[in-house]
Amino acid sequence: MTERVIVIGSGPIRIGQGIEFDYCSVHCVWALREAGFEAIIINNNPETVSTDFDTSDRLYFEPLTMEDVLHIVERERPLGVIVQFGGQTAINLALPLYEAGVRILGSSPDSISLAEDRERFDQVLLELGIPKPPGRTVTSARGAEEVASEIGYPVLVRPSWVLGGRAMEIVYSRDELRSYMTYAVDVSPVAPILIDKYVLGREVEVDVIADGEICVLPGIMEHIERAGVHSGDSMAVFPPQNLSPSVIDQIVRTSTDLAKRMDVRGLMNIQYVVADDVAQVLEVNPRASRTVPYLSKITGIPMIKLATYAILGKSLRDQGYEGGLQPTPPLIAVKSPVFSFTKLKGVDIGLGPEMKSTGETMGIETDYSRALYKAMVASGLDVQTGGALLATIADHDKSESAAIIRAFADLGFTIYATEGTARFLNARGITATPVGKISEPSPNLLDLIRNGQVDVLINTLSTDKQTEREGVQIRRASVEIGIPCLTSLDTARALSMAIASRASGHPFDVRAVSDYLP
C-alpha cells in the first residue's frame, strides 16, 4: 500500500517568491515518487511545471488557503504535508494545518516558529553563544528612539510581521527614525517594530540540509553588495572570494549548531553579516530558499532530493554525505539579479533592504571577473568596454568611490561627475568633467543622459532629501534610456572588473555545467 504525501506549492510568481520555489516543489515531488510514495501537489499557478499533470501522482489545482488545502488533506488522508519547498506561502500554512491535526513532515511547526519568532530565536542565539547585531522589538515610537540611541545609529528598522523586506529601511539619525515611525509604519503592541544595529559588512548566506543528526552545507555564497541590499537583489558569488578560513569555520559551526538546536529536518537558509572577522547571524528561514536551485546546479548536490529523503527519515549519512561544508567544485559562479524597471513607471530603482528584482541569471567560469562578466551580460546589462561614466556620489561614499572610478578611467572611460564629486576626483588625479545638477540650467546631467552621452551611471543613495529627490529622477532617466545604473559601489566595482576581463581580449569560452563538475 502506497503512502501519500502532499506537497504545497508556492502560488503566483511575485517579487520575493519566484520560479525557484517551483523548482523546489517539483524536485520534492520527484524525490517522493522515487522513494515510492504517492506525491500529491496543490498549487494554483498555471505557468509552472508543478501544475503540469505529468509531474505528480495527483494534481489539485486549488487556491493555497487553509480551507482549500484542508479539504484536500481530509480527502487524501496523507501520511503528512510538506511545507518547506513552497516558499513563504507554504510555510505560513504549517501552524494552522498542524493545529487542525495535520502532520507536518520535515522541520516541526515549533521549529519553524522558533525561526520566525524573534524573541525565541534571540534566546536560542544567546544560549548557543552565537553573535548577532544588537537590537530589540519595540511597540512604540518612543521605545524605538530609546533602543536606537542605546545601540547607536545607523539602525535597520522593519515591522515584525513583514516578510521579504517590505517597509524595511536603514535609518541614520533620530530625525529619520521619527519620520519612518510617523509615515512608514503604524507601531503598536499588536504591530511591533524590529530595530537592529546596521552592521556594515559582507553578507553571506548558506542553505543547509539537516536530518537531526548531521548538517550538510553544500556551499557558502558571498554577496557582492554589502549588507543593506536585500539578498534577492544582491549579486552573489560561489565559492566566497573574501572570507578568511576562520570566518568560514565560524559559519560552518554556527550553522551546524543552529540546525541541531532547532531540530531542522530538511532545508534551512541562514544569512550572516561578516565584519571584523566575526560572522553574526542576521536571520534564518526554516525552509528552502531562493538560492537552492542555483547552489544545487553548481555543486552538483541534489539538495531537494537529499532534504526530501531526510524528511522521510533516511539519514544524510545513508545518502552518502558527511556533515559540514562539502568539497568546493573547481568553478566560480556569479548570480546577478534582474529587474523589470522599464515596465514599472514611477518605481525608484535604488537598491536597499526592500527586494525589487523579478529574476536572476548566473555566469559560470573559472575566473571571478569573467564569471562576473557573464552574469552581468546575461542579466541584460549593456556592458560596454568604453564610453562615458557619470558619477554622482553621496558624501559618505566619496572616499571609497575614488578607486572604483579610477578603474573606469584606466579602462578608457570618460568621467563626468557632479560639481562636488568632480572636484573630489580631480583632487585625486582622476580627470572628471563637472556637469550641472538637475536644479542647474541646461545642459545638466539629465540632458547628458537623455542625449545618450552616458554609457554607465553610478548614483549612490544620499541621505539628503533634496539630493535624493534628484537621484530618483536621474535613476529613472537611466532606465528610460536603457543604460546601466549602479546604486551600490560594490556593483560598480564588480562591473569594472567585468569590463576589464572583456577588454583583456581573451575570448570567452562556454562549457556545459556538468563539464565543470568533477
Add this chain to the structure above:
Amino acid sequence: MPKNPDIKRVLVIGSGPIIIGQAAEFDYAGTQACQSLREEGVQVVLMNSNPATIMTDLDMADRVYIEPLTVEFAERVIARERPDGLLPTLGGQTGLNLATQLAEQGILERYGVRLLGTTLPSIRMAEDREEFRALMRRIGEPVPDSWIVESEEALRDIANAGIWPLIVRPAYTLGGTGGGIACDQDQLMEIGCGGLSASMRHQVMIERCLLGWKEIEYEVMRDANDTCITVCNMENFDPMGVHTGDSIVVAPSQTLSDKEYQLLRSASLNIIRSLQIEGGCNVQLALDPHSFAYNVIEVNPRVSRSSALASKATGYPIARVAAKIAVGLRLDEIPNAVTGKTLACFEPALDYCVVKIPRWPFDKFVHADRTITTQMKATGEVMAIDRSFEAALMKAVRGLEIGVFGLAGKRTNELSDVRIEAGIATPTDERLFIIAEAFRRGMMVEEVYAFSKIDPWFLRKVQRLVTMETRLRIEAGAIANLVDSPTESDPTAALIREAKALGFSDRQIAANTGIAEKEVRKLRKALGIVPVYKIVDTCAAEFEAKTPYYYSCYETEDESWVSPSEAELAATSAAKGESDER
C-alpha cells in the same frame, strides 16, 4: 509521417531571467519540450541563463549550458555541440529573437543547424507588423487602421490626422514594453518616442484603438500536414486596451454567441494556415460587441503565456505537442497523455470554467502607477477552475495572496462615489473590487458597463456575488441559530450551500455573518456541505482520463479517483482524522 531521422541532436533555447512579461511559463514549456524530445530519442542541448529553472537541471537535458543568451555565446555553444536542429519557439520572445539573429547572421547555416518547426519566413511574417498586415489583407482578415513609424516626425504627422485614441506598439519587444494608449498629441509623442527606443528595430506601430471591443484569444496548433485544431479560446474580462497578461481571462469564452465563436475560430485557423506555422500559435482578436465586425490584433507564432494557461485550462500539453511537431510528427500520430486513448488532433472540450487573474507587484511598489494599460505590469498569475464563472473567480481571488478573500477590496469601501466611478472607468489592479463596491452601493449593471465597457454578462456575475454577500448579512441571525442546531432541511442551509457553490470561502461567509470561520466550517460539515472533486480530462468525460488532475466544486458527483487498496486506508485513517479534528 514519423519523426525525421536526420534530427538527432536539438538545441533548445530558454527565455532567460524572469522579467515582467516572461515568467515561469517558459520553464514549463522548455521542460515539456526536453521531455517530449527525449521521448522521441532526440538528444537535447539546452541553453538558458536562468539558474532557477527546472529546464536547466542537470538531468533534464543531455547537455546543459547556463550561459548568457547572446549571439556570441550561443554561437560558441553551437560550435561545441553541433546540434542538427534548433527549436526557437519555446523560449518566449527572448529565445525567438536570439534564434532569429543566429539565422540572420548566417551562424545556423555555417554550422548546418536547421531551424525546426515554424520556419523563419513564417516567424518574420507573424512578427513584422507590415508583412503581417499585408498577409491579412491577402487572406481577407480585417486588421485595424495603422501606421508604421520609425521617426519622431512621422509621429507628428499622425497626430495631425486627428484620429484618437491611438494605440502604440513597439516592434520586437517583450510584454509590450514601451507601448501605451495615446489620447492626444502630447501622450502620443511621449509614448511613441519611448517605444522607438524600446524597439529592437527602432520601429513602432500606431494603430486605431479599439477601446471597448471584446478581446478574444485562440490557441491553435498546426502540423506539417496542414492539420489544424483549436486547443481552446479565451476571453478577456477587461475589454480592449488592457494587455492580455494584465487582464482577467476566462476560458472558454463566456459571452460569445455560437456564430461569433465560429467566426473567430475560422479566422484563427485561416491565419495559422496562411502563416504555415508548424507548432502552436496564439491569435488575438477584437470583436465589436454590437456587430459581427472583428479585427485581428496580433499573432504569436510560438509558445506563450497564453498557451501555458490554455494547456492548464484544458489539459492539452501545447509545448509538448509543439516539440513533437517540430521533429516531424503529425497531430494524428501524437497520443494524448491525459486520456491515453485520444490523439493530439482531438480538440479539447471543457465542462467547467477557468479564470485567470494577474498578480501585480504593487504591494511592493506602493508608489508605482497602478494603471493597467497595454504595457504589462503583472509578475505572475493565478488560475482557478470551477463549475461556474463566479466560483472560479472567487477561488482565483483568494489564491492571489493579497490579503483579500472575496470581492471586498482592502479599502474600497472608503472610496467616494466619484472615485468609484473613476475606478470603474480606469483599469487598475483594484478595478474588480471597485466594481463590486459599486454594486454594493446600488449601481446598476448598465451604469458600470457605460464606464467600463466590460460585458454585462460578467458584470451581472459580479453583481450576483455581491447580492450573496447581502443575503448572508441579512441571514446572519438565522445562520447563527443554525450553528447551534444544524438541520440539513433548514432553508438557511440551502443558502450556505448556494454561497459555497458560488465560491464563497468560509472566511468570507464568516466576515459577512459575524460568525467565526471555524464555526462556519463546523456548521458546513455538520450540514454535509463539503466539496467534491472533478477531473480535468480534455474531453468533458467522453473518455476515461488516466492522468489525475482535479479541481473542487460544490456539487454531488465526485470524479476523484481512489484506488481500492487506498480506500481501505482512507476508512481507517478517516476515523483517526475525525478525532484529530477536535
